Amino acid sequence: MPELPEVETVRRGIEERVVGRLITQVEVGRERSVRRVGRETVIHGLTGVTMLNARRRGKYLLCDLDSGDEVMIHLRMSGRVLVEPAGTERPPHTHVVLTLAARDGVVDEMWFVDPRTFGEVVVFDPTCTAEVLPELARLGPDPITDEFNAEVLAKQLKGKRGALKPLLLNQHVVAGVGNIYADEVLHRSRLRWDRTADSLSRKQIALLATSIVEILTEAIEAGGSTLVDTQYVDIEGNVGSFQENHRVYGRVGQGCLTCGKTSIRKVVVAGRSTSFCPRCQK
Ligand SMILES: [Zn+2]
Structure with missing residues (x-):
């Protein structure tokens, strides 16, 4: 399952390959990938517009469109975003295709590929974010932004019950950490998965915060982790290499x-x- 480093790698790919290019055509195969707003909204909302940027919050990819709308992409379990020249044979489970105006003489397509179909593409009016994507408001701080540090983590863990591992996986506590990075973070912090938040000293919370930032940053630099089962690749189809640095996972x-x-x-x-x-x- 793609976590923050993998989503950030995809974000950088979208920024480089897709942002600033007119979307000339939109195809939606599987309705389930656009279930939240429906096929027509996604097709009409993306045709003839341009992505102005590519942002990320936790595992959510968000792009502002020059129409005033936004598009959100969530990869969930098995989603992939790929860019290939138009005419390239599409892989199985390609559910959404955006045709991009020629750059350097090449018309490309951006594919949303998702075998397990838990992922989503949503086009929405940002003034309606609270109704369309209510979960965004509940997301915890993103660890690789200025909004995160040891003090913030201490506040997020305060009063929380239960073991540390599920707390790290809880997107309301910290946004973007999943199973792989939670295990790696706990190992670097020298904390067991079943330690409770209220048993941690200030020093341990500080080490935990530092480990979260370090592990995620190192993983982004390595282009994420590619495991055999999830088949995560970046927008160009390249595998990540952080799995070579895993100490426990x-x-x-x-x-x-x-x-x-x-x-x-x-x-x-x-x-x-x-x-x-x-x-x-x-
Ligand atoms: Zn050991």
């Missing part, structure tokens, strides 16, 4: 790279697999 049974003294263990927490080092993380 996907390393169950292998030796801990941090302490070198024990193996990485796995437990299932709230239906999600959690990898950790029982020696490093307390």
Whole structure:
């Protein structure tokens, strides 16, 4: 499942390849990908307009359009955004296609590909954001922006019950962290998944905040993590390489790279697999 670093990599790709190009034609195959506002709204809202920018909040991609509308893209479990020259054979599960005016003599297409169809493309009037995308208002701070630091994290965790891992996955606490990066962050913070928020010292919260920022930043620099099962690729179809730097995720049974003294263990927490080092993380 794409998390903040993967979505940020896609955002950069959209910025480079799609922003500023007139969308000349829009095709919607699978209605489910545009379920929130419907096929007609997406086709009419995107035809003949230009994306002015590509922004991101947590795992949400948001682009302002020169019509005054906005488009939101969420990749959810298996969504991908790809740009290829028009005429290239489209992969299976290509549900939305935007034809982009020629640049350097080449007409391209932006594809929204999504085998599991949990992802979405939504076109909306930003004055109606609260009605169309009510979840945006509830998103927690985005960790790689100025709105995030140790003090902010302490405030977000204050009074929260339960184990740390589900809290990190909760998009209302921090926006953009998913299963892979939560495990990596907890390992770097030397905290076990089942520590409670109220058991953390100020110093531990500060280390947790720093680890969140560091891990996500390093992962963005590596173009995200590509796992066999999620098949995440960037807009050009390139795989990410941060999986090579994972210390716990996907390393169950292998030796801990941090302490070198024990193996990485796995437990299932709230239906999600959690990898950790029982020696490093307390
Ligand atoms: Zn260890």
